[in-house]
Amino acid sequence: MDDVARQLKEDRQLSALFQEAGHHQAPVGLADAVLAKAQLGVRQEAPLLPRIGWWTGGSVVALLLLAWLSQGQVSPTSLVPAPVLEFLGSPWTTAALAVAVLLGALDLFLARRSGAVLPG
Amino acid sequence: MRQLVDRYQHLVYTVTMRVLRDPMDAEESAQDSFIKALDKLHTFDGRGRFSTWLFSIAHRTAISKLRSRKRTGSLDELADTSAEPMESPTTPDERREQLDRALAALPPEDASILSLFYLEERSVAEIVTITGLTASNVKVKLHRGRHKLLTALKDHLNDELWTMWHDN
Numbered sequence: 263m264d265d266v267a268r269q270l271k272e273d274r275q276l277s278a279l280f281q282e283a284g285h286h287q288a289p290v291g292l293a294d295a296v297l298a299k300a301q302l303g304v305r306q307e308a309p310l311l312p313r314i315g316w317w318t319g320g321s322v323v324a325l326l327l328l329a330w331l332s333q334g335q336v337s338p339t340s341l342v343p344a345p346v347l348e349f350l351g352s353p354w355t356t357a358a359l360a361v362a363v364l365l366g367a368l369d370l371f372l373a374r375r376s377g378a379v380l381p382g
Numbered sequence: 383m384r385q386l387v388d389r390y391q392h393l394v395y396t397v398t399m400r401v402l403r404d405p406m407d408a409e410e411s412a413q414d415s416f417i418k419a420l421d422k423l424h425t426f427d428g429r430g431r432f433s434t435w436l437f438s439i440a441h442r443t444a445i446s447k448l449r450s451r452k453r454t455g456s457l458d459e460l461a462d463t464s465a466e467p468m469e470s471p472t473t474p475d476e477r478r479e480q481l482d483r484a485l486a487a488l489p490p491e492d493a494s495i496l497s498l499f500y501l502e503e504r505s506v507a508e509i510v511t512i513t514g515l516t517a518s519n520v521k522v523k524l525h526r527g528r529h530k531l532l533t534a535l536k537d538h539l540n541d542e543l544w545t546m547w548h549d550n
Contacts, residue, residue, distance in 0.1 A: 272532060273500075279535075280500035283478040288395035289409050293387040296416040300383065 310369050319366065323359060326350050387416055393433065394440045396501070400494045401444035402451075403486065411447050415440040430511065434504070438512040441494060448490055480538060487534035492527040499524055 311319070329350050349355060394415055399408040419439050426435050485493040491513070498504045498512060509520045 272528065276528065277500045279481060280497065283481040284474050285392040285396040286399045288391040288412065292391050292409060292412060293384055296387050296413050297384060299413060299417050300420055
């Protein structure tokens with residue numbers, strides 16, 4: 263018997279042996295353990311800001327933006343007092359808002375990235 | 383998600399068990415593999431077989447655990463290659479035990495590669511994807527592993543059973 267034929271025969275025999283032996287049986291409860299770990303991960307990675315938080319925050323930012331844009335056209339009859347407009351238009355307020363939006367967006371991004379472990 | 387774990391748990395556990403040869407380590411590694419897979423599910427591009435992608439995670443997770451186990455020296459090699467020859471196995475569990483004892487004579491990664499080739503019927507190209515080794519390295523390990531496994535089987539089976547199996 264030449265080498266190729268011998269190797270083919272051995273391949274066939276080993277294949278039959280592995281197929282007969284089959285797979286190891288996973289321990290009972292493996293799926294439950296995986297699901298429990300995955301759900302634990304979801305709780306840890308859930309976004310800090312819910313959807314309503316984004317709508318509320320977005321509305322506040324839009325109002326502030328409008329107020330800031332109208333700052334140059336303040337009239338004595340304006341509904342927003344001048345000191346408030348001054349505060350809203352300050353670089354500190356703008357920077358604080360920018361940082362809040364940035365952190366919120368990062369939180370949302372991380373939560374979406376781990377979305378694969380959401381149940382169902 | 384449960385369906386995915388239920389469907390692949392025996393396959394993944396077999397991969398981790400072939401590498402780690404310890405039920406507790408293999409179970410922990412299988413759990414970690416599924417968690418990683420669920421976490422990275424969005425990166426599966428659907429071009430190859432899903433099971434190949436999953437095997438890749440399971441194989442690499444088990445190899446990583448094996449390396450850390452070797453570093454810490456927490457467990458000795460569990461292979462018992464000095465056991466008495468086995469009687470004729472009748473149940474799948476006994477056949478698997480017989481095969482595992484023979485596979486214990488091989489390095490864990492080689493045993494896993496043989497299992498992927500003969501049990502899961504994966505091509506060399508798929509094994510390359512799963513293990514991250516080169517094609518020539520996989521071929522060498524298959525060739526060397528086949529030879530070692532046959533020798534180990536001859537040692538572990540009694541003469542009558544070996545002749546019956548080998549001459550078939």
